[in-house]
Amino acid sequence: MSISQFDTHEIFNQPRPFEDVNLFEGDIGLRDAVTREGAASHAAELDAFGSQIGTSEIFELGRQANVHKPDLNTLDRIGQRSDTVEFHPAYHDLMRLSIKAGIHAQSFEEGAGIGTAVARGAKHFMMSQVESGHICPITMTHAVIPTLKIQPSIAETWLPKVLTREYDESFRPMTEKSGVTLGMGMTEAQGGTDVRSNTTRAGPVGDGGPGQAYHIHGHKWFMSAPMCDAFLILAQAAGGLSVFLVPRFKPSGEVNAIHFMRLKDKLGNSSNASSEVQFHDAYGELIGEEGRGIANIMVMANLTRIDCALGSAGLMRQALAQAVNHARGRRVYQKTLVDQPAMTAVLADLALESEAATALAIRLTGAHDRQATSEREAAYLRLMTPVIKYWVTKRGPGFSYEAMEVFGGNGYVETGMMGRIYRDMPVNAIWEGSGTVMCLDVLRVLARDPDAARLVMEEFAELKGVNPDYDTMLAKVADDLAHASEATCRRLTEDLAKLAAAAIFLKSGPDFVAEAYIASRLTGRSGDCYGTLPEGIDTRALVERALPI
Numbered sequence: 131m132s133i134s135q136f137d138t139h140e141i142f143n144q145p146r147p148f149e150d151v152n153l154f155e156g157d158i159g160l161r162d163a164v165t166r167e168g169a170a171s172h173a174a175e176l177d178a179f180g181s182q183i184g185t186s187e188i189f190e191l192g193r194q195a196n197v198h199k200p201d202l203n204t205l206d207r208i209g210q211r212s213d214t215v216e217f218h219p220a221y222h223d224l225m226r227l228s229i230k231a232g233i234h235a236q237s238f239e240e241g242a243g244i245g246t247a248v249a250r251g252a253k254h255f256m257m258s259q260v261e262s263g264h265i266c267p268i269t270m271t272h273a274v275i276p277t278l279k280i281q282p283s284i285a286e287t288w289l290p291k292v293l294t295r296e297y298d299e300s301f302r303p304m305t306e307k308s309g310v311t312l313g314m315g316m317t318e319a320q321g322g323t324d325v326r327s328n329t330t331r332a333g334p335v336g337d338g339g340p341g342q343a344y345h346i347h348g349h350k351w352f353m354s355a356p357m358c359d360a361f362l363i364l365a366q367a368a369g370g371l372s373v374f375l376v377p378r379f380k381p382s383g384e385v386n387a388i389h390f391m392r393l394k395d396k397l398g399n400s401s402n403a404s405s406e407v408q409f410h411d412a413y414g415e416l417i418g419e420e421g422r423g424i425a426n427i428m429v430m431a432n433l434t435r436i437d438c439a440l441g442s443a444g445l446m447r448q449a450l451a452q453a454v455n456h457a458r459g460r461r462v463y464q465k466t467l468v469d470q471p472a473m474t475a476v477l478a479d480l481a482l483e484s485e486a487a488t489a490l491a492i493r494l495t496g497a498h499d500r501q502a503t504s505e506r507e508a509a510y511l512r513l514m515t516p517v518i519k520y521w522v523t524k525r526g527p528g529f530s531y532e533a534m535e536v537f538g539g540n541g542y543v544e545t546g547m548m549g550r551i552y553r554d555m556p557v558n559a560i561w562e563g564s565g566t567v568m569c570l571d572v573l574r575v576l577a578r579d580p581d582a583a584r585l586v587m588e589e590f591a592e593l594k595g596v597n598p599d600y601d602t603m604l605a606k607v608a609d610d611l612a613h614a615s616e617a618t619c620r621r622l623t624e625d626l627a628k629l630a631a632a633a634i635f636l637k638s639g640p641d642f643v644a645e646a647y648i649a650s651r652l653t654g655r656s657g658d659c660y661g662t663l664p665e666g667i668d669t670r671a672l673v674e675r676a677l678p679i
């Protein structure tokens with residue numbers, strides 16, 4: 131197709147944009163993962179959502195929400211504190227869409243059965259492809275729910291407003307709103323990973339104790355989505371580090387003393403506001419017992435870590451789909467790019483990586499669904515959440531760069547999506563426990579909970595005897611588990627992730643994906659960059675599977 135608008139030249143050989151697509155129907159890897167993890171009954175719901183958000187109009191909302199960054203109003207017209215953030219309407223539209231779809235709460239809705247967490251995860255994965263910044267408060271709202279439940283008096287008040295599918299962006303007390311969103315603040319300037327170094331203090335207003343009012347005094351160096359209606363805040367109480375629910379409005383209806391100092395000027399994640407904040411004896415309510423802060427907030431962090439993997443896997447999928455679409459529509463030296471063997475090899479390698487990321491992230495949502503009924507699934511969740519969070523989010527940045535290069539120069543400019551995907555990738559690895567912290571977490575699980583590794587390895591061992599390279603890696607990981615140390619924990623975590631992906635493909639197929647994945651990822655026979663798969667792999671079949679025509 132050619133479009134002539136100038137008398138200087140004709141515009142041709144430019145692929146159609148990848149939009150007006152169904153993000154579920156067109157993604158075989160996602161569909162297979164959803165079925166494998168027991169959510170086939172949600173296929174129609176996911177198909178409708180994939181079609182709804184794959185339109186050019188919704189992709190355009192994603193662009194607008196990032197081009198028009200949020201603005202902080204610290205003071206109002208006459209110099210009084212305002213502490214509000216203004217977003218572009220596109221951001222609110224995306225929030226509304228995600229909340230309508232239940233990405234913020236579906237796993238915890240009444241009647242949520244087996245498959246619900248998987249379906250919700252698949253929606254998160256798809257929405258991350260369209261716009262990943264607004265997903266931050268959506269993820270936090272979802273993840274905060276189990277921590278709220280620790281304190282029934284707080285849960286009774288807040289959960290009815292969380293569990294609606296209504297988005298209400300107004301700045302009002304929660305009692306006047308149709309729906310609320312929730313954030314969290316753990317990270318202080320002197321330490322994010324080491325939350326024990328938190329200096330923010332909490333003192334009781336009256337007798338103190340679970341559910342009671344406290345004054346919170348201190349700061350957080352990162353607190354994203356400051357227009358949420360309440361935040362889980364870690365602060366030092368007399369009994370030790372504790373978690374508090376700190377709302378934007380006090381029960382009296384007055385604005386709470388939460389002062390935003392600055393919004394971060396970030397590499398990416400531009401539609402999302404991330405603030406530096408001070409609490410000036412702000413009103414908060416204690417969740418659970420004093421001193422249980424880390425344990426109670428970890429309930430939340432384990433869920434946000436799954437979402438980091440879903441988010442990066444979604445971004446990888448979008449980068450891949452964009453790249454394959456481009457290569458199918460672009461000719462170089464009179465031949466379509468996708469058919470040029472050196473390019474087919476790159477795309478096939480990316481396709482393998484993307485499908486593995488999808489399979490692993492959705493596998494975690496399946497484990498979340500089944501943890502209450504299966505000891506092995508609960509073990510999988512404990513050991514493999516840090517493994518998969520580490521691996522998938524680490525693979526994202528390099529992946530998005532390679533997909534960008536498929537576009538040549540057009541990949542590097544801001545008129546397309548590739549630059550945004552590239553900038554949005556690294557944050558999923560950094561927040562909610564940075565890479566090394568995840569690997570140390572794996573060591574912690576191994577030390578405290580040896581049964582978790584035993585049960586997970588039992589699952590992997592069930593596939594022994596099918597593929598010799600898989601068997602070799604299985605034996606290596608079993609051996610390494612016995613000698614795990616801080617110095618080697620990254621290598622062990624990587625191998626566990628690759629073994630887990632190989633196990634999924636070996637068990638469920640298709641065989642050519644399993645064989646290609648094992649040959650290229652478990653043997654050392656691939657090169658260091660994408661496009662270096664060992665000989666004998668059907669690269670065309672991998673690309674066809676990645677984006678059926």
Ligand SMILES: Cc1cc2nc3c(=O)[nH]c(=O)nc-3n(C[C@H](O)[C@H](O)[C@H](O)COP(=O)(O)OP(=O)(O)OC[C@H]3O[C@@H](n4cnc5c(N)ncnc54)[C@H](O)[C@@H]3O)c2cc1C
Nearest residue numbers: 314315316317321322323352353354404561562564566567
């Ligand atoms: C865009 C964005 C939004 C964010 N939003 C929020 C939010 O809403 N709420 C919130 O609470 N936080 C938020 N954060 C903060 C984020 O969670 C922290 O930055 C992160 O946890 C790391 O903490 P830190 O920055 O203090 O780094 P540090 O804790 O100083 O870590 C620095 C490095 O040391 C490594 N490391 C840590 N411990 C060890 C060890 N024992 N051995 C070896 N290496 C180690 C880490 O892996 C990391 O690479 C956000 C961050 C970003 C970038």
